[in-house]
Amino acid sequence: MTLVIGAFTMGLILSLLALGVLISFRILRFCDITVDGSITLGASATAVLLVSGCNPWLATLGGMGAGMIAGFATGLLHTHFKIEELLSGILVMTALYSINLRVMGRSNVPMLNSESISDWAEAMLLKSNPTEKISILGWPVPVRDLAMLLTVAALVAFIGLLLNLFLKTSIGTAVRAAGENPQMIRAQGVDNRWMQVFGLAVSNGLVGLSGAVLAQYQGFADVQMGIGMMVWGLASIIIGEALVGKSTRSTGMMICGALMGTVLFRLLIAIALRWGLDPNDLKLVTALFVFAALVLPRWAGKIGRKVFGGRGNAGA
Amino acid sequence: MLELNNVKKTFFPGTPNEVQALRGISMKLEDGCFAAIIGTNGSGKSTSLNAVAGSFMVDSGQIHLDGHDITKWPEYRRASLIGRVFQNPFAGTAAEMTIAENIVLSMRRGKTRGLGLALNRRIREEIKERIRPLNMGLETRIDNPIGTLSGGQRQALTLLMATWLRPKLLLLDEHTAALDPKSAAQVAVLTKEIIEREKLTALMVTHSMQQAVQLPHRIIMMHKGQIVEDIYGERKARVKVADLMNAFDRVRRRDLFDASVAEQVLPQFA
């Protein structure tokens, strides 16, 4: 049971990252690799703030803000300095590696002694229910784990709703249009470049937020923790789209899909690990999964056409 | 009023691919004047419209619109004065967003966009009200993605969006060319209606001589980046499709009249 709760919590935390990737990859149609750096940035900024005794929520906000700055930088490089999108992401991500080391002062910051969201959540839950273990379906669960799960779930729900609302505001619709049809939105009097910068800031803000919460959940920030996160987010989105249907473009459905996709993916990974998957192979498996998800539908189409080619596409 | 003063544009200057797309375009378009631009392929019609809309900065010359010197304005800033419909029905709308969202984007053309919800009941009613006269049944589908509509419907909506807030200038670049004949006719009629009702100043690129003769007040003919004919007033009133064809013929013949021809015909003239 602890395992399930752990996977859920982790999935929910990473779903914030998935929302960030959703904005850059699906809404702005910008392949933003800054993510790998900004999640670490969010984590390290939060860790350092916490260690210096800052309020955990403020520290979390700080991590989010740091992520936004990273996204802003990537956006600026692309739109105003005319650097290709992948390259601007790589530049910022690379720079962030050093910046993260500088922020933390070393490659790993443990936060064993500082108050984090987890501590705050545990305290809240203990106030209303002062027992060490709570039993769910007969399984005893540590209060700390449950409290963290509930807090993260609430946070994710809140952020998801907020994001959904944001995408429906005047500026949010403009950001979406800028991603889909820059020419059209320019003709409506909007500087699509700033929309892109803004969208990337929001996207990386969410990623930073994810990093901030992740660090507090794990109890440390590590300069390596961001590696492969962008692909991770992509995998989650792809699973999410499989769940809610790829054709749906309603903002609410897209957000739900990304959330569910991340949690499901995390659960699958947890199960795989349990069955003996070497954690070192995790990123390879993720990459293979994304590869398969991108390529298989095309192959399936081709093979389908070959097999059923003679009969045309009747019944397809 | 739109005023172009000796506007020039060369693409890929100094390379073998150099194209002098505009070789000094000057024109004055009075307020409320609806002008059509016709011309052979590659004569610079679209480039003229793009120059006015600000898709690129011109090499030299000035563009004034509504009393502003907009020569150096970026495209999005000019959009506060200009409404635009493109040839490609996909270009003017965001396919995955709904009809209502697309329209609401155009309702704030050139205005600031804040954190207020883009759509509310009142705005939705207004949208329905204004698309009902299209008679396309779209008012019941305003929450469908605009990509599910036909090209003709999308183009009609784009036209509506471009004129939702009265623009100082409406730019139409062969906006009926990609449509089937029936939709093209529908959109052409709608264009005329809107322009007449709102007394818009408009520039329309068209390949249809019939359209050029019927719809606008003025016909501007381009050839190789220059204006070669400007037909308005009395002349416009009596111009026929055949006259435009003749005008095309004249510029074509003029191109064929080279130095070697001159050498041949001069001694035979007298």
Next chain:
Amino acid sequence: MNITPIQKKAWLELKVEGRLDASWAEHFFSTVAAHMREGRHDIRVDATELNYLSSAGMRSLLRAHRELAAVSGQFAIIRASEFVIRTLSMSGFDSLLKLDLADQDDAPEADESEDKGAGWTSKGIRFEKFAIDPDARMEVRPAGRWIPWARLDAAECEKIPLGRDCIAIGTGASAESFEEAKDRMGDFASAAGCTAWLPGTGADSPDYILQEGRFVPELLAANGLRAVGGISSLLRFSPAEEGASLELSTLIESAFAATGATSVAFVAIAEVDGLVGVSLTRSPGLIGENDKPAEFPELREWMSFCGERVHSGKQALLVGFADASRSGLSQPLLPALPSRNGWAAHVHAAVFPFHPLPNGEIYMSDCVAQLFAGAEPSALLHLVEDARPTLGLGASSFLRGACWCAPATFHSEAR
């Protein structure tokens, strides 16, 4: 519907099978018109297999009848089923029925024998010559003294009457005064009281003025050639083989041969195979001090070139003067003809929609008047030859028509 042409000695028989209704009427008429174009002016219809005839069909029969009557030809139904006979007589169209003609069955043509024509064939073109007045001549005088491309002076212009007794070509304008004419001088061609002129204002189509009653049109000419006198002979020509056409220089050569003279004036009406020419698009009256109209590229502001062989299938009215005696070469308005050594010619062509000419001997004044009465001229060209290698458009050429000509005497001064 099925139409089968059967060539008889003296007429063309069309065997019509099936239904002649609204959907076939146009096809039927255009088939008849195509045969008329080839000079078939006696067309007889075998309607025994025609099993339906609607009012639209009847109208097309009537139209064919009228068109052929206009060129003194004949259109008749010589055999028909009971049904067709009944339908036509009941609708009052029985004049179309000439069932008695069927019995003649290809009798030798008697009509043609009275013609004075003598024929020959050269380069795939069949010529026929009709002597009209062996003593007739044309006296040709210059009108106006403008020498291209100098500035045009009011004193150089001359007002010329263009009545039925003269033919003329040149540059001028229909205007009272020089001031009025100045900005509209252009090419003109005049024959038998009918004048077409292309205002040099960039106009697409020519204007025209006709002599009506006592009104004799006048033109203020900057320069030109005007001839009075009579026609000595008529040449008829038509292709004797598929694809043959008559070049302008060959037409002139035939005129020399027909008149036995080395200088001729002529008027011709002919179906166009292709015209090559130039026209003034800007009035010479506007030539300013700093203008150099005779230099390329400025020339293009003043003159347009056809660019390709134009007006194929139309009917052209040609008015021209030609000289092979070299005496005419002193005339400024007779430029050398590049394709023929020592020849000089100046020919203007006014272009009309095609309308067939009657066969045989016909009169110039009637034919010209009919041409102008039928439709408006659509273009006017000063014909030139384009002998550029590969790119060149060659010379104007014609398919069939009539050419009225006379020996010409060139006078260097106006009388």
